[in-house]
Amino acid sequence: MSHIDKKNLILGLALTGSIAIASIALGETHLMQQWGFSALLLAIVIGIVLGNSIFPRFASHCGDGVQFAKSDLLRWGIILYGFRITFQQIADVGVMGILVDALVLTTTFMLAYIVGTRWLQLDQHTSILIGAGSAICGAAAVLATEPILKAQSSKVAVAVSTVVIFGTITIFLYPSLFYLNQKIGPILSANDFGVFTGATIHEVAQVVAASKEMGDDIAATAMISKMIRVMMLAPFLVILSMWLAKSHDTHHAQRGKITIPWFALIFILVAGFNSLHLLSNSIIEILLTLDTILLAMAMAALGLHTHVSAIRQAGLKPMLLAGLLFLYLLFGGAFITMLARIILS
Template identity: 55%
Template structure:
């Protein structure tokens, strides 16, 4: 195709970066539309929706030349955006999450991963590595946890693809479900308001990007709390992988893998500490935050571009059933855990 051949003459990451930036720019402008704001569509949510539409229509035609840049946006720019997000927060903000947030994160991680083992291996008779990868993605930090767990288990590439597909599908659904739950939680059918909805989002939604998109659709305070809670959960990935390498044993090939530590989570905390001790001048801070919004919107656009509806069909029924079971636990069980521990440890 003529367009694809022209794109192939550019530096490898440039076409995909340009595409992600274009979608992000459109989303940031659409995010300012009052009607969309009133219906819970932030710039990040719009970026994902636009990305999904393009990802299942026009993007496959230029995926080859754009792939490197889109992957760079989805991975590297997302981590850079999360690190810069630390300039929005201080240690005082983190203290608001407190012991309750840490305890809820740990409870959701252990219970979700344990359920993945029981439901996946014992009930659905899935391959052990496939079930553990889906469990890691659902219980910790989505596709990043799947990719970090893969070298520990020495899992097959098709198992990784299936696990990531479940994370993308149910995590994307969470982006639209949680703002709706927020509006419904004060209704009699819900029973009572959760102690902190930001902690609920951060402790139960799959991806960092999905946490941001869902929480920013509610308000800034919820987004800040959700991101802090989520980053605490992400930092639990390192001890989780260490324990998994000791407990899970070698893979079917008889080999043990290596650990992958989410260093960007620690960099995020470092930026928060820096911002607490030496805040940036107002003008510089404004520029940094604008750049951060652009980076995050580009990451959301890239996530949408690589979300293919065919993944539902390709993943098969059993992995999708396991993903649905874990998603139901994250939403319903997560609300129960947040309500109980949130009030107990407040």
């Protein structure tokens, strides 16, 4: 840290921190909660607005702090995310939730990579980032994947924007599908619809917004299913890192070196520690608030480094890929849930 200007660092952290606090406050308003817009999504939007207007004028005075938020604070935010999960939650939903989540994650990501790189001719990084966001947990998964890829900010922002667009659609679509399902069949039981909801909607906040319209029991099942999916982020990152090391990606193919994402492994350890319930609820609340602030600061920093022109240059193909994945999550996810129920019954 000796080569970093301390004043520059402090000013950058103050800027990203201010955006984060504003985003959290805005995210707690009734309107934003109704639309399922989390603090993270709002932070990147505010960051992009400032990054494409006034930020370039004083970027040289606070660039070190913004970069620190984008890299170091992001990793700590992912680690603290582990305090949102316990192994007991996994046990509550059981084998059904684990099986559905694992199948949805694997098939969605494989589809994203194959369709993205081969059919749509997108670059590897964009395909992987959109795949991770759709398959696991939206913006948090995109952010967690970025350090392994060392992807450009514009590609990360494109991936996050797909989460915002298609995740927002799910908030209004899924409750309607639930009531339609109850009326005509049901094709899926209420409990299985909760598992399906958690296994296929992008963001945690979007799962909350959609599932609370279906009843408390289904919302609880959906959230546990979602958290199991979030927990799969750590093994996904390790496997992705190992696969990239063996591929022809120039960032990772040097002498077959494998980059183990240490923050992903600590994330699992934190979730395990959290499962022991050694900390009081008040301390957990403080840690979760800190986590939200750190992740929102990372999103703000990402937005500040994102230029709209770069997103425009990406064109329609990323949105087309995300749209195809959205349809797969909807129909393929329902099929996987039904298949899992048949296998386990």
